Amino acid sequence: MATIATNTVEPSLPPLHPFRPLFFCAALAASLGMLAWGMFLQFGWLPSAALANPYYWHAHIMLYGFGSALVGGFLLTASANWTGIATTTRRGLWLLTATWVIARLLLLTPLPFWLGALFDVGYLFGLVFLVGRVLWLSRNKRNAFLILILLFFTGLDIAFYAGVLAGSGVVPTRALVGTVDLLMVLMLAIGGRVIPFFTGRKLAGHTMWMNKYLIWAVNGGGALVLLCDLGGAGTRHPPVLGGLMLAVAALVLVRLIGWRGWRAWRDPMLWALHLGYLWLAIGLAIRGLALVGVYSVTELNTLHGITVGALGTLSLGMMVRVAQGHSGVPIRANATLAIMFVLPSVAAILRLASSQATGWVWAAAAWFVAYIVYLAVIGPLLIRGRVTATAA
Numbered sequence: 001m002a003t004i005a006t007n008t009v010e011p012s013l014p015p016l017h018p019f020r021p022l023f024f025c026a027a028l029a030a031s032l033g034m035l036a037w038g039m040f041l042q043f044g045w046l047p048s049a050a051l052a053n054p055y056y057w058h059a060h061i062m063l064y065g066f067g068s069a070l071v072g073g074f075l076l077t078a079s080a081n082w083t084g085i086a087t088t089t090r091r092g093l094w095l096l097t098a099t100w101v102i103a104r105l106l107l108l109t110p111l112p113f114w115l116g117a118l119f120d121v122g123y124l125f126g127l128v129f130l131v132g133r134v135l136w137l138s139r140n141k142r143n144a145f146l147i148l149i150l151l152f153f154t155g156l157d158i159a160f161y162a163g164v165l166a167g168s169g170v171v172p173t174r175a176l177v178g179t180v181d182l183l184m185v186l187m188l189a190i191g192g193r194v195i196p197f198f199t200g201r202k203l204a205g206h207t208m209w210m211n212k213y214l215i216w217a218v219n220g221g222g223a224l225v226l227l228c229d230l231g232g233a234g235t236r237h238p239p240v241l242g243g244l245m246l247a248v249a250a251l252v253l254v255r256l257i258g259w260r261g262w263r264a265w266r267d268p269m270l271w272a273l274h275l276g277y278l279w280l281a282i283g284l285a286i287r288g289l290a291l292v293g294v295y296s297v298t299e300l301n302t303l304h305g306i307t308v309g310a311l312g313t314l315s316l317g318m319m320v321r322v323a324q325g326h327s328g329v330p331i332r333a334n335a336t337l338a339i340m341f342v343l344p345s346v347a348a349i350l351r352l353a354s355s356q357a358t359g360w361v362w363a364a365a366a367w368f369v370a371y372i373v374y375l376a377v378i379g380p381l382l383i384r385g386r387v388t389a390t391a392a
Contacts, residue, residue, distance in 0.1 A: 016090055017326050018080070020382045021097040022073030023319050027379070029065035029104065030315075031371035033058075038364035041357045055300075056164065059176045062307065064120060064157055065104055067183060070315050071153070072096070072127050074190075075146060077322060079131050083138035087130045096130070099123040117161040124154040145189070152182055173300070174230065180303050181226035187280060187314055188222045188252065194318075195273045196259050202270060209258035218255055221248035225284075234291060234299055242291025249284035256281065268333035272317035272341035279309030279348065286352065297355075304351040304363075312344030312367060320378055327381040336377060343370035 037058045039045050076087045088096065100123045106116030128150045135143055156175045163171025192215060200206050225245055228234075233241040261274030283305025289295060290302045324331045333341070343366045350363035 016086070016088075016093060018076035018087060018093055019073035019319075019322050019326070021093065022069045022076070022100070023323065024375070024379065024382045025097065025100055026066050026069035026073060026315070026319070027371045027375050029061060029069060030312075031368050031375065033061040033065055034364050034368045034371070036061075038361050038368065041361050041364065053164075056172055056176075060107075060160065061104075063176065063179045063183070064160075067179070067311070068120075068124060068127075068153070069100055070319070071150075071183075071186070072100075072123075074318065074322070075127065075131050075150070077326070079134050079140075079143065079146070082143060083134045083140055085134040085137055087134050092130070096123060096126045099126060113161075113165065121154060121158055121161070124150070124157060128154060149182060149186055153179065156182065174232070177234070177299065177303065178226060178230045180307055181222070181229050183311060184280060184283075184306050185219070185222040185226055187276075187310055189219050191273070191277050191280075191314060192218065192255065195261075195277055198273065198321075199259055199261060199264060199270055202267065203263055206260065206263060208260055210255075211258075214251065214255055214258075218248065218251045221251060224248075238291040239293065242288040242293075245284045245288030245291065249281045249288060252277070252281040252284065268338040268341055269317065269321060269331055272313055272333075275341070275345065276310050276312075276314030276317060279305055279313060279345070283307075283310055301355075302352070304348055308344055308351055308363070308367065309348035312347065312370065313341060316341055316344065316370060316374060319374065323378050323381045327384075329381065334377075336373060340370050340373040340377075343367065343373075 037054075040054050040058075076093075080087045099119050103116050103119035103123060106119060107113075109116075128147065131150060132147045134140075135147065156179045160172050160175040160179075163175060196208055196210065200208060221244070225241070225248060228241050228244065256274065256277050259274065261271065264270035264274060283303070286305045287299065287302040290297050290299065320333065320337060321331055347363040347366035347370070350359055350366065354360060354363070
């Protein structure tokens with residue numbers, strides 16, 4: 001008797017893949033956090049009694065709400081793939097996710113500020129332990145740098161909270177700018193690995209130009225930007241730091257051109273990643289031009305090329321790819337997802353081009369729609385079990 005393959009959802013317990021709850025949390029933080037920010041800009045209302053400075057609240061929910069859930073979901077899943085060792089148990093995963101959720105909720109209440117900070121930092125230390133454990137057990141030296149990045153990420157969050165509690169106007173800002181630089185370094189390093197890999201695997205006969213010295217220069221240049229920013233070079237020697245950023249931007253662009261990503265224009269799952277990496281070059285160039293004095297704008301306003309354009313696009317591209325790949329469905333994008341991939345670029349352009357709150361609201365709206373689309377289209381893959389083929 002002939003058999004017919006049907007798609008069913010495994011009736012077992014929900015998958016253990018760490019990206020499932022954490023990517024869902026990341027998209028919620030990105031969408032609802034931006035909605036709250038847009039409402040503040042439009043109506044002067046913000047649901048935060050803990051952070052009186054609305055700009056601090058906005059930056060922190062994006063970098064340590066959205067960003068930490070995104071980084072956690074990606075690294076916990078990737079390190080398990082790299083090492084063949086499960087990064088956590090089912091109970092540990094939900095405890096980690098609950099810690100993240102509790103931190104976000106506490107930071108919206110009038111309860112003592114340190115309570116939310118305690119859970120927030122606790123979540124980050126949990127990531128350090130879980131990722132560090134499997135890398136140590138497997139002796140995976142190639143990815144050991146990720147532990148340093150996670151520790152740096154945690155340290156900057158602690159510095160932010162300490163600065164806010166101390167009433168400092170310098171320390172929290174420098175910690176947030178440093179966090180942007182750190183995420184940039186992570187995108188340069190990880191993106192530099194996966195983007196050419198995915199491109200070469202998908203495009204038949206595709207050749208790319210890659211040079212190990214250029215890779216070291218790009219990654220090392222990004223790390224040097226981070227260290228200089230943390231050291232206050234943007235305040236003491238802005239033209240020097242600006243020149244460094246322009247040099248790194250040029251190197252990133254050369255590396256990107258070597259991948260010949262324009263051949264992927266028919267595949268949104270590929271061109272979205274190349275577009276996100278392009279925004280790293282654009283974001284660095286914009287920051288550098290401002291610091292050398294080509295135009296007058298604060299450094300904080302120049303960060304959105306990296307935070308919105310690069311992080312927004314690369315995160316969506318990878319969150320779709322990981323969710324589809326681990327759910328047993330084809331890795332591809334329909335027209336809705338293709339539009340979603342473009343929206344962070346629209347948001348970045350609107351935000352960088354406008355110095356008024358009205359333009360910021362439209363930028364926030366474009367970002368909000370992008371992550372609502374992600375939740376609507378990809379959210380079901382995060383919630384349900386892996387789709388498998390069974391005989392009927």
